[in-house]
Amino acid sequence: MSRFLNNNLSSFDAYVPGEQPTDKKYIKLNTNEFPYEPSPRIKQEITKEVIEDLRLYPPTEFEDLKQSVANLYNVDKAQVYVGNGSDEVIAFSYMAFFDKGDKLYSPDITYGFYSVYAKLFNINLEKIALKEDFSLYVEDYINLDANIIIANPNAPSGLVISVDDIERIVKANPDRLVIIDEAYADFWGQSCVSLTKIYDNLLVIQTLSKSRALAGMRIGVAIGSPDLIEDLNKVKFSFHPYNVNRLSGLCAKIAVEDREYFESTVSKVIQTRERIKAELADLGFEMTDSQTNFIFAKTEKISGEGLYLELKNRGILVRHFSDPRTKDYVRISVGTDNEMNILVSSIKDILEKL
Numbered sequence: 001m002s003r004f005l006n007n008n009l010s011s012f013d014a015y016v017p018g019e020q021p022t023d024k025k026y027i028k029l030n031t032n033e034f035p036y037e038p039s040p041r042i043k044q045e046i047t048k049e050v051i052e053d054l055r056l057y058p059p060t061e062f063e064d065l066k067q068s069v070a071n072l073y074n075v076d077k078a079q080v081y082v083g084n085g086s087d088e089v090i091a092f093s094y095m096a097f098f099d100k101g102d103k104l105y106s107p108d109i110t111y112g113f114y115s116v117y118a119k120l121f122n123i124n125l126e127k128i129a130l131k132e133d134f135s136l137y138v139e140d141y142i143n144l145d146a147n148i149i150i151a152n153p154n155a156p157s158g159l160v161i162s163v164d165d166i167e168r169i170v171k172a173n174p175d176r177l178v179i180i181d182e183a184y185a186d187f188w189g190q191s192c193v194s195l196t197k198i199y200d201n202l203l204v205i206q207t208l209s210k211s212r213a214l215a216g217m218r219i220g221v222a223i224g225s226p227d228l229i230e231d232l233n234k235v236k237f238s239f240h241p242y243n244v245n246r247l248s249g250l251c252a253k254i255a256v257e258d259r260e261y262f263e264s265t266v267s268k269v270i271q272t273r274e275r276i277k278a279e280l281a282d283l284g285f286e287m288t289d290s291q292t293n294f295i296f297a298k299t300e301k302i303s304g305e306g307l308y309l310e311l312k313n314r315g316i317l318v319r320h321f322s323d324p325r326t327k328d329y330v331r332i333s334v335g336t337d338n339e340m341n342i343l344v345s346s347i348k349d350i351l352e353k354l
């Protein structure tokens with residue numbers, strides 16, 4: 001740290017992403033990337049002309065991408081915001097809808113960036129404890145005195161609350177903004193996006209990093225009332241009007257429009273998830289009912305950290321968290337069938353040698 005770092009940044013630790021190792025080739029099941037390639041149409045559409053155009057600044061508004069997203073969810077294009085990964089969309093929401101010192105509610109066990117951004121922007125994040133089994137008491141979110149952010153499905157539990165419960169929360173806080181992060185909703189097959197047509201205090205954030213296999217392209221979207229979207233655009237035009245690059249905008253549009261490929265690959269991941277859950281249960285693992293592309297599992301036979309380290313020794317990366325409530329678990333992204341078969345046989349081997 002230099003002697004010039006400001007007091008605020010000196011006072012907290014930055015977000016720690018899952019490892020992205022370059023030292024050797026791992027089976028990477030630690031950051032919930034999609035195991036299959038993005039829409040094969042992308043290869044055909046990155047033409048010589050597309051490359052030549054890279055000398056130009058990108059458009060500030062990807063109108064056709066927004067239209068594709070609007071068509072997908074049957075909403076108006078004016079309800080769609082496109083940004084550089086949903087992390088940036090979340091950050092822009094914090095910038096748009098909070099003043100320094102404002103309060104924000106979120107579950108205690110959830111995506112780590114919610115609290116890091118809160119510190120970065122001087123927002124007071126108040127954590128509401130989930131139940132012992134990581135499920136959420138909807139009653140805890142009725143009539144609150146500040147805005148709310150919830151991941152649904154949640155991470156790292158993979159648990160969902162129903163769209164009806166989201167609606168209850170949105171209705172019960174009419175003067176509070178409710179932000180729902182649906183990074184994993186496609187693996188659940190449900191979404192609360194349609195509620196944005198009824199409620200102007202709901203902002204839904206999604207990403208193309210998980211179910212659309214474009215983590216490397218950094219595209220996130222927000223869907224909400226046209227006024228909320230205008231506010232996000234105000235942040236964008238005050239910060240970085242060219243936040244989405246040309247290639248990313250193009251790939252995102254193709255990925256959103258190639259519904260057939262999307263549906264077949266997502267359902268493959270879901271099938272693999274359910275098969276591996278059953279196999280891990282046979283090995284004595286306890287798991288949450290994850291509706292995402294990851295499995296959250298623990299066993300009394302070995303600690304979460306122990307399993308993480310043993311797997312890493314065998315060339316398989318999973319995610320382990322040190323929080324007291326989650327430290328017994330590992331979070332395992334759903335890979336290809338072959339990767340998951342290697343995972344299961346490695347776990348068997350680890351357990352046998354204990």
Ligand SMILES: *Cc1c(COP(=O)(O)O)cnc(C)c1O
Pocket residue numbers: 032084085086087088111151155181183206207208209215218219220
């Ligand atoms: C992966 C993830 C994100 C970030 O996605 P990007 O679009 O890649 O920035 C946001 N929220 C949750 C809950 C995630 O798991």
